[in-house]
Amino acid sequence: MPRKNVLGLDPGKTTGACFVKVSTTDSTFKQPYHSTELPLTQLTADTVEAMIKTYNAEEAVIEDVVKSGHLSRDKFNQIRAFDRCVQGCEKASIDYQIITPESRKRGQEPAPKSIEGKHAKDAYLIAVSTTAGGDNNATSETSPAEEEET
Secondary structure (H helix, E strand, O other): OOEEEEEEEEEEOOOOOOEEEEEEEEEEOEEEEEEEEEEEOOOOHHHHHHHHHHHOOEEEEEEHHHOOOOOOOOHHHHHHHHHHHHHHHHHOOOEEEEOOOHHOOOOOOOOOOOOOHHHHHHHHHHHHHHHOOOOOEEEEOOOOHHHHOO
């Protein structure tokens, strides 16, 4: 069964990250193998890049954040975390998808109990949201390095 390693990222004041081995042919195979939660003070593009390389992520799925309306401190921190996640993926030269919060919430089974922390559990659901089949409102992005190669 062909498999790939996917990183789910739930950006925020505390960012959840979960690495999941998924099957490319069987949407029911979803095996988490590492998860963590990082406060914004520890989250940098370099941190995300290092996690990607350490845990061999082949692609990432990042939950989008609302960037309109009143810019509260919490929303500003979410945008900062989101940007750091995107930059880390680009530095690591892996493909990533951006999904809406609704996509994560739609039709998902609960995260495995072995994953600790609310944000890490959300990151698991983000990682597997694109493997569950159906419309997930995801957009694919490519790193600048890949655009130069084409």
